[in-house]
Amino acid sequence: MPSNLRKRTGDFALRIIKLYSALPMRGAGGVLGPQLLKSGTSVGAHYREACRAKSNADFVSKIEGALQELDETTYWLELIGNANLIPPKRLEALCDEAGQLTAIFVTIVKKVKSRNRR
Numbered sequence: 347m348p349s350n351l352r353k354r355t356g357d358f359a360l361r362i363i364k365l366y367s368a369l370p371m372r373g374a375g376g377v378l379g380p381q382l383l384k385s386g387t388s389v390g391a392h393y394r395e396a397c398r399a400k401s402n403a404d405f406v407s408k409i410e411g412a413l414q415e416l417d418e419t420t421y422w423l424e425l426i427g428n429a430n431l432i433p434p435k436r437l438e439a440l441c442d443e444a445g446q447l448t449a450i451f452v453t454i455v456k457k458v459k460s461r462n463r464r
Contacts, residue, residue: 355390375431382422382423385419386415402458403462405458420445
């Protein structure tokens with residue numbers, strides 16, 4: 347498992363917090379912002395829980411929870427950009443990191459599941 351995932355998921359959460367702080371808290375921003383904040387900061391929490399899993403099945407379940415949160419975060423980021431609450435260009439790096447984390451977690455789940463089949 348990549349050793350820097352703890353830091354990356356923490357940094358991702360901090361970037362989400364900063365983005366949340368930049369959103370207008372009226373109208374759509376007041377609705378989308380809290381959704382983004384919750385899902386974006388939950389990724390690291392799920393990863394940390396996975397690191398303390400009691401079994402491979404528990405580990406996979408917790409990593410899949412992180413994947414669900416990443417997918418939801420990506421959805422909120424897309425809505426925020428499409429609604430022009432934040433310029434879409436400013437969201438690109440965060441969307442890219444969400445995509446990279448998703449790819450890493452998917453790979454981890456596949457490896458654990460394939461190991462369990464053997």
